[in-house]
Amino acid sequence: MRIVRFKDVDGNVRFGSVESKAEAEAELIAGDIFSDFELTGKKVAIKKLLAPVDPPNVIAIGLNYRDHAKESKMKIPDHPVVFMKLTTAVIGDGDSIVLPKEAPDEVDYEAELVVVIGKRCKHISPDQINDYILGYTCGNDVSARDCQLRFDSQWARAKSFDTFCPLGPWIVTPEEFDPADVRIKSILSGEVMQDSRTSHFIFPIPELISYLSRQFTLLPRTAIMTGTPPGVGFARKPPRFLREGDEVIIEIEGIGQLKNPVVKE
Numbered sequence: 001m002r003i004v005r006f007k008d009v010d011g012n013v014r015f016g017s018v019e020s021k022a023e024a025e026a027e028l029i030a031g032d033i034f035s036d037f038e039l040t041g042k043k044v045a046i047k048k049l050l051a052p053v054d055p056p057n058v059i060a061i062g063l064n065y066r067d068h069a070k071e072s073k074m075k076i077p078d079h080p081v082v083f084m085k086l087t088t089a090v091i092g093d094g095d096s097i098v099l100p101k102e103a104p105d106e107v108d109y110e111a112e113l114v115v116v117i118g119k120r121c122k123h124i125s126p127d128q129i130n131d132y133i134l135g136y137t138c139g140n141d142v143s144a145r146d147c148q149l150r151f152d153s154q155w156a157r158a159k160s161f162d163t164f165c166p167l168g169p170w171i172v173t174p175e176e177f178d179p180a181d182v183r184i185k186s187i188l189s190g191e192v193m194q195d196s197r198t199s200h201f202i203f204p205i206p207e208l209i210s211y212l213s214r215q216f217t218l219l220p221r222t223a224i225m226t227g228t229p230p231g232v233g234f235a236r237k238p239p240r241f242l243r244e245g246d247e248v249i250i251e252i253e254g255i256g257q258l259k260n261p262v263v264k265e
């Protein structure tokens with residue numbers, strides 16, 4: 001199932017199910033998608049798609065693709081590099097990524113597969129994760145590289161400016177999506193910048209979610225960004241950062257496309 005979170009014509013936030021982005025209506029979901037829910041058969045008009053989840057925490061993973069580690073000549077880490085993004089950075093499909101006045105010059109894209117937690121968990125084993133995952137969506141771990149690599153010694157600011165966490169367009173549930181080996185791409189204003197497969201993960205999804213659950217309680221709606229493949233803007237020669245008027249697409253096989261235009265603050 002593809003779960004969308006959307007505003008209806010009366011401004012209510014609803015959850016529903018759709019088949020494709022072209023649909024103007026969603027089949028309404030009754031109940032709580034984080035406990036018991038069912039499809040109602042009732043169609044409701046979509047006024048605006050929202051980020052498919054409003055997360056209490058956004059947990060992100062640093063280096064997690066072997067091909068990216070190789071490209072950047074970095075050592076394969078022994079355990080996942082974990083950081084956080086502020087939830088105020090979350091936007092949905094179609095919303096604008098804003099180049100912030102404070103750091104507009106080196107804003108970069110990162111295509112990422114995002115895991116959405118469905119049930120509270122702690123200390124779960126890799127073979128238990130499907131009992132706790134609601135599903136998967138596309139994410140863009142937008143990053144101000146000047147802040148990340150030169151100005152600050154922590155990544156919090158670089159990764160958390162408003163609009164720096166596009167998520168969407170919907171959540172695909174685990175019975176329809178296996179994250180082990182799917183194609184993941186970013187396309188910047190028509191040019192393919194990243195094109196890899198999740199089979200290059202250093203820490204595959206089951207091990208990663210189990211690892212995180214051994215550190216923190218994972219609450220329902222938590223979004224986990226699982227790292228990015230090679231081809232990000234700052235590593236290119238010459239570097240290619242986001243500019244006003246660009247459009248960034250994150251595309252994951254089996255999920256779809258997350259599209260966001262770029263504007264200046």
Ligand code: MG
Binds near residue numbers: 060112
């Ligand atoms: Mg990232």
